[in-house]
Amino acid sequence: MPDVSLENISKTYNKGKTIALRDISFSIEKGELFGLIGPDGAGKTSLFRILTTLLLPDAGKATVNGYDVVQQYREIRKRVGYMPGKFSLYQDLSVEENLNFFATVFNTTVKENYNLIQDIYVQIAPFKNRPAGKLSGGMKQKLALCCALIHRPEVLFLDEPTTGVDTVSRKDFWQMLQKLKAEGITILVSTPYMDEASLCERIALIQNGSIMSIDTPQQIIQMYPDPLFAIRAENMSTLLADLRQLQLLKSVYSFGDYHHITFVQNQENSPQELVQQLAQAQHLQLEIKPITPGIEDCFIYLMTQQNESQRNGN
Amino acid sequence: MSPKETVISVQHLTKKFGDFFAVYNISFEVYKGEIFGFLGANGAGKTTAIRMLCGLSVPTSGVAQVAGFDVYKDTEKIKANIGYMSQKFSLYEDLTVLENIRFFGGIYGLSGKKLQAQTTNLLEKLALAPHKNKLVASLPLGWKQKLAFSIAIIHEPVIVFLDEPTGGVDPITRRQFWDLIYEAADRGITVFVTTHYMDEAEYCHRVSMMVDGKIAALDTPAHLKNQYKVASMDDVFYQLARAAQRTE
Numbered sequence: 001m002p003d004v005s006l007e008n009i010s011k012t013y014n015k016g017k018t019i020a021l022r023d024i025s026f027s028i029e030k031g032e033l034f035g036l037i038g039p040d041g042a043g044k045t046s047l048f049r050i051l052t053t054l055l056l057p058d059a060g061k062a063t064v065n066g067y068d069v070v071q072q073y074r075e076i077r078k079r080v081g082y083m084p085g086k087f088s089l090y091q092d093l094s095v096e097e098n099l100n101f102f103a104t105v106f107n108t109t110v111k112e113n114y115n116l117i118q119d120i121y122v123q124i125a126p127f128k129n130r131p132a133g134k135l136s137g138g139m140k141q142k143l144a145l146c147c148a149l150i151h152r153p154e155v156l157f158l159d160e161p162t163t164g165v166d167t168v169s170r171k172d173f174w175q176m177l178q179k180l181k182a183e184g185i186t187i188l189v190s191t192p193y194m195d196e197a198s199l200c201e202r203i204a205l206i207q208n209g210s211i212m213s214i215d216t217p218q219q220i221i222q223m224y225p226d227p228l229f230a231i232r233a234e235n236m237s238t239l240l241a242d243l244r245q246l247q248l249l250k251s252v253y254s255f256g257d258y259h260h261i262t263f264v265q266n267q268e269n270s271p272q273e274l275v276q277q278l279a280q281a282q283h284l285q286l287e288i289k290p291i292t293p294g295i296e297d298c299f300i301y302l303m304t305q306q307n308e309s310q311r312n313g314n
Numbered sequence: 315m316s317p318k319e320t321v322i323s324v325q326h327l328t329k330k331f332g333d334f335f336a337v338y339n340i341s342f343e344v345y346k347g348e349i350f351g352f353l354g355a356n357g358a359g360k361t362t363a364i365r366m367l368c369g370l371s372v373p374t375s376g377v378a379q380v381a382g383f384d385v386y387k388d389t390e391k392i393k394a395n396i397g398y399m400s401q402k403f404s405l406y407e408d409l410t411v412l413e414n415i416r417f418f419g420g421i422y423g424l425s426g427k428k429l430q431a432q433t434t435n436l437l438e439k440l441a442l443a444p445h446k447n448k449l450v451a452s453l454p455l456g457w458k459q460k461l462a463f464s465i466a467i468i469h470e471p472v473i474v475f476l477d478e479p480t481g482g483v484d485p486i487t488r489r490q491f492w493d494l495i496y497e498a499a500d501r502g503i504t505v506f507v508t509t510h511y512m513d514e515a516e517y518c519h520r521v522s523m524m525v526d527g528k529i530a531a532l533d534t535p536a537h538l539k540n541q542y543k544v545a546s547m548d549d550v551f552y553q554l555a556r557a558a559q560r561t562e
Contacts (some may be wrong), residue, residue, distance in 0.1 A: 040455045040482035138356050164401075164481060166355040166510060167548060168555040192482045193511075195548075207484065236517075237496050254489055254548070256513035257535065300485050 001066065003025035003155055003186040004051060009060035011046050011209075020046040022209045024060070028188060028202075033181045036190040037295065043209040044190040045085060050161045051188070052082045065154045078106070081153035083144045085160040085190075087280075091133030095124055095143055098132050099150060106151030116183065117146045120176055134220060140199030145176070151222045156180065158189040174199045174304065194296035205299055208310075212302040217295060224293040224301060226250065227266045230258035231274075231284035242281050248273065260297060319346040321504045322367065327376035329362050334531065336362040338527040339376070344473075347504045349495060351515050354524030355555040360508055363524070365476060367506075369393050381472040387499055395505075396424060397466035398479035404462030407451035411442055414450055415465060423471035436464050456487030463494055467503055476507040480514065492517055512548040523551065526560045 005027040011020045021043045028034045036044050049055035051064055053073035061068070067075040089098045099121075103110045105216045114121070124142050127135060132143060141161060148156060158177075162170045174196065181187060189200070197217050204214040213220050233239045240259055243252045248270070250262045263270045271288050278286065322344035329337040337359045344350045365371035367380050369389030378385040380396040382421045405414045415436060419429045437443040440460055450458060459479060467474050476495075480488045492514070499505050507518065515521050515535060522532040531538060531554055539549045 039484035039487075042484075137356050164356075164478065164510065166555060167512065167551050168558075171552070196486065207414055237500075253486075254517070256490065256516035296485050303484065303486055 001030075003030040003032070003066075004062075004064050004188060006047075006051075006062045007060055009047070009050060009057045009062055011043075011050065011055070011057050019209050021050075021057075024209075024211055026204055026211065026214050028186060030186055031181065031184050033187045033189070033199075033201050034175060035194075035197055036188065036202040036206055037197050037203050037299070038190070038206035040191050042206045044206060045159055045207075046209075048082070048084075048157050048188075048190065052080060052157055053077060078151075079154045080157060081148035081151070081155070082157045083148040083159065083161055085163065087140050087144065088146060089140075089144060090130045090313055092131055094129050094131055095135070096128040098143060099146055102147040103150045108151050110150060110230060113152045116152055116180075117149050119148050119179065120149075125297040132178055134192065135303055138165060140167075141165065141173070149180070151183065155186045155188070158187065160190050162191055162193065170196070186288050194294070195298055197295040202268065203295070205295075205302060207299075207303055207306060210306065213298070220298050221293055226262040228291055228293045228297060229261050229271060229288055230255070230265075230291045231286070231288040232258045233286045235283065238281070239283055239286075242278060242283075246274070247278055248277070251301075251304075253297075255296070258291075260291070260293075315465040320344070321346050321382075322378075322380050322506070324367075324378045327363070327366060327378050328374050329359075329371065330374040335527050337366070337373075340481060340524075340527075340529045342522060342529060342532055344504060344506060346472075346504055347499050347502045348520065349499050349507065349518045351518030351521035352506060352508050352524070353515060353521055353551060354508075355558055357560060358524040358555075358558070359527040361465050364477060364506075364508070367392075368398060368475060368478060377397075393442045395472045397422075397469070397471040397474035398477075398558070399462050399466040399474070399479055401459075401479060402477075405458060405465065408449060410447050410449055411437075411453070411461065412446040414461070415468065418465045418496060419468050422471075424469055432468050436468065440464060456490070459483055459487070459524055460491060460494060462469055463491065470501075471503065473504040474504055476505065478508055478510065480509065480511065488514075512546065512551060515547040515551070521547070523554045525554055525558050530554050530557075 007025050009021055009024040010019060013020055038044055046055065050057050050062060050069060053069050056070060063069065064076045065079045093101060112267055120142050124139050127139060135143065158273055162173055171271060177187060177189065202216050205212045242259060243249060243259060248264055250264045253260050274298050275286065275288065320343050327337060327340050328335065328492045340363065352360060366373050366385055367378065369385060369392035373385060380392050383391040409417065415433050424432060437446055442461065451476060463479060480491050495505055509515065514548050518535065520532065521538060523530050535547055542550050542553050544550055
């Protein structure tokens with residue numbers, strides 16, 4: 001039986017005028033590390049709030065750990081840990097007081113489950129007497145995770161735990177999640193950073209309240225429909241402008257030190273034809289090579305598909 | 315970009331809070347029309363440095379000129395010659411698009427025909443004319459961020475400071491946002507930008523990396539990758555930030 005299951009969940013705000021979630025269905029297995037990938041406003045937080053029983057869906061059915069989010073919300077609240085996107089601990093209680101408070105609320109003690117949080121807590125222990133409101137961003141994040149774990153939840157919900165966090169702390173955080181997964185905890189984590197998708201077992205790409213794709217990161221990448229090429233030259237912004245003028249290209253997007261392109265009709269000699277067409281522009285150190293798409297390439301492709309079908313009124 | 319005209323000049327700039335050196339003895343220059351990436355781990359001192367450069371915080375020691383003005387004495391002149399935008403502070407949600415443009419345009423010293431012309435210009439470029447009377451709160455995040463950036467440069471400042479301007483926006487909007495940045499830089503506006511997206515570090519002409527209050531590296535992305543013998547800016551960042559002693 002899946003540990004988290006959603007069937008046709010919808011949610012609107014402003015008396016139906018703002019659509020937050022459209023007909024969402026998926027499930028997460030016990031012990032799975034599942035990622036919800038999408039930008040701000042995609043509907044990630046609404047989904048978290050429904051699953052943690054803080055918000056009622058307009059329609060649909062959802063269960064967590066076998067319990068219904070509407071009928072059996074009390075059971076769910078005992079069994080889940082939730083780290084909201086916005087820092088929600090008591091700012092004027094110390095690190096230690098916050099942790100003790102959450103342990104007590106869940107009828108347990110810090111001592112009982114200390115082994116689960118030990119790796120994380122030792123990093124903030126030097127500041128245990130400091131009010132939570134006076135901690136740095138990275139420290140707040142670690143304390144919030146400790147508080148969400150202190151009752152050893154069956155399912156852990158993490159809403160954008162790495163937003164605004166630098167790349168070093170982000171890598172550390174994902175290592176912590178792998179350890180928690182090894183403890184058998186089911187984890188649903190959301191992120192706007194596409195490069196974190198590959199760290200999840202399965203992901204759902206979400207945009208405008210709809211799930212665009214759901215699978216393992218490898219499968220999603222395999223479903224990318226066109227051969228993808230990376231191209232660069234000495235002057236990248238001129239190259240970008242030139243590429244956008246070319247009729248034979250289907251898509252052109254900048255990706256750091258390369259631009260990623262696809263052809264309207266991909267043929268064996270397409271790259272050579274492109275180089276010929278660019279000849280007049282005299283780009284220095286022009287380089288073009290086939291590449292494997294990343295999750296961000298897939299997300300952009302699916303977004304353009306979604307935009308097109310919405311324009312066509314489907 | 316040649317000959318290079320210096321628009322930000324920093325020498326031995328230091329900021330101390332009590333016994334703590336938030337920024338320690340940093341020196342660098344930024345040139346006209348340059349996109350300058352100002353990177354660093356959380357707590358490395360970026361925000362403190364930006365606040366000094368914007369005339370919002372008095373340095374403990376050192377020398378700095380921004381747009382030709384002194385960061386100790388001419389803070390009001392600095393504010394009039396720069397633009398600023400961050401993910402957290404951008405626009406007034408309960409004012410309309412048009413009201414926000416007029417309000418900030420006025421704050422930045424525009425009025426009359428000049429303000430009118432810039433307003434029309436801006437609405438047209440962002441295709442926001444049909445939505446000019448909508449509350450900013452009702453706009454999608456991506457539109458808000460693009461509007462906020464355009465408003466931050468409505469007075470054609472010498473330099474615009476962007477503090478994590480693309481946090482949380484979708485990948486297509488993020489690229490459209492960088493198109494706006496390039497366009498501004500091509501017009502001669504210097505762009506001073508912080509970001510946590512390492513692909514965006516590649517879009518900068520030069521990048522500096524702050525570690526423990528100091529500038530640990532400063533060069534073009536290509537040179538930095540060469541120097542640290544790695545394939546991506548993410549790896550450059552990782553190597554440098556890993557060496558940090560400070561725990562925020």
